[in-house]
Amino acid sequence: MSAAPQPGLSLNTATVREAWSLEQCIDGCARHAIPGISPWRDKLHEMGVARAAIAIRDAGLQVSGLCRGGMFPAADAADRLAAIEDNRRAIEEAHALGARCLVMVCGGLPQGSRDLPGARAMVRDGLAAIIEDARAAGVTIALEPLHPMTCADRSVLSTLGQALDLCDEIGPGMGVAVDVYHVWWDPQVEAQIARAGQRIAAFHTCDWLVPTTDLLLDRGMPGDGVIDIRGLREKAQAAGFDGLLEMEILSTAWWQRDPDEVLALCKERHAAFC
Ligand code: ZN
Numbered sequence: 001m002s003a004a005p006q007p008g009l010s011l012n013t014a015t016v017r018e019a020w021s022l023e024q025c026i027d028g029c030a031r032h033a034i035p036g037i038s039p040w041r042d043k044l045h046e047m048g049v050a051r052a053a054i055a056i057r058d059a060g061l062q063v064s065g066l067c068r069g070g071m072f073p074a075a076d077a078a079d080r081l082a083a084i085e086d087n088r089r090a091i092e093e094a095h096a097l098g099a100r101c102l103v104m105v106c107g108g109l110p111q112g113s114r115d116l117p118g119a120r121a122m123v124r125d126g127l128a129a130i131i132e133d134a135r136a137a138g139v140t141i142a143l144e145p146l147h148p149m150t151c152a153d154r155s156v157l158s159t160l161g162q163a164l165d166l167c168d169e170i171g172p173g174m175g176v177a178v179d180v181y182h183v184w185w186d187p188q189v190e191a192q193i194a195r196a197g198q199r200i201a202a203f204h205t206c207d208w209l210v211p212t213t214d215l216l217l218d219r220g221m222p223g224d225g226v227i228d229i230r231g232l233r234e235k236a237q238a239a240g241f242d243g244l245l246e247m248e249i250l251s252t253a254w255w256q257r258d259p260d261e262v263l264a265l266c267k268e269r270h271a272a273f274c
Contacts, residue, residue, distance in 0.1 A: 004237040009270040010036025010064035012248035018255035022047045036062040036244040063099040070104040072126030073119040101142035101201035108153040135173040142201035144177035160192035175201035184227040198240035222273040
């Protein structure tokens with residue numbers, strides 16, 4: 001038995017991204033009685049932000065997050081500025097959707113660089129440049145630490161501890177996205193979830209398959225791997241998290257399947273393992 005009631009499910013649209021547009025995802029959530037959705041920005045732009053906001057509201061869906069902002073480090077100042085501008089647009093979009101947060105994948109090393117501390121400083125400077133916009137819009141910035149295997153190309157932010165240090169430094173308006181896939185291995189994960197408290201703005205589920213055959217696109221359906229998803233979720237709730245659980249399965253294997261089957265199975269596995 002869980003200590004706290006199980007939160008509802010939110011569909012991260014990456015889970016069916018090869019087969020469905022955002023419009024189809026919204027309809028699919030309504031059809032399968034899934035209460036939340038988390039769109040990716042490419043799909044959002046395809047549909048149009050205003051149209052999507054209306055359709056999501058009409059379907060009665062909560063937006064557990066918008067994926068994603070970030071990608072701050074770049075080799076030159078013009079590209080770093082372009083990233084900041086793009087993040088400002090993402091904040092406006094998250095606001096238009098009434099999203100619980102804007103999820104940040106912070107970015108890896110600039111091309112050709114070996115300066116990891118420098119890249120981390122670019123992330124901090126990028127966040128400092130956008131936080132006032134986020135505060136003004138009432139959009140929580142949710143830093144998503146990614147597994148260290150992605151440090152070079154996606155995220156120099158690797159642990160919850162590191163993410164919370166940045167939250168502490170930048171201040172109000174900052175939070176974290178806990179994705180079990182990225183943090184389950186960390187001996188500090190439970191302590192850092194407790195430290196995060198109500199700053200946990202999003203909670204992403206999927207599973208770690210053994211063996212994992214692709215660093216990005218071989219995520220498992222909850223129950224098919226080795227992560228104690230429910231244990232981590234209960235820790236997050238005990239710390240104060242009260243949002244939906246967002247299922248995010250980037251997987252070339254699952255993308256082959258009929259999306260309606262995938263959504264039905266997501267619901268089953270959510271109930272059984274999350
Ligand atoms: Zn995630």
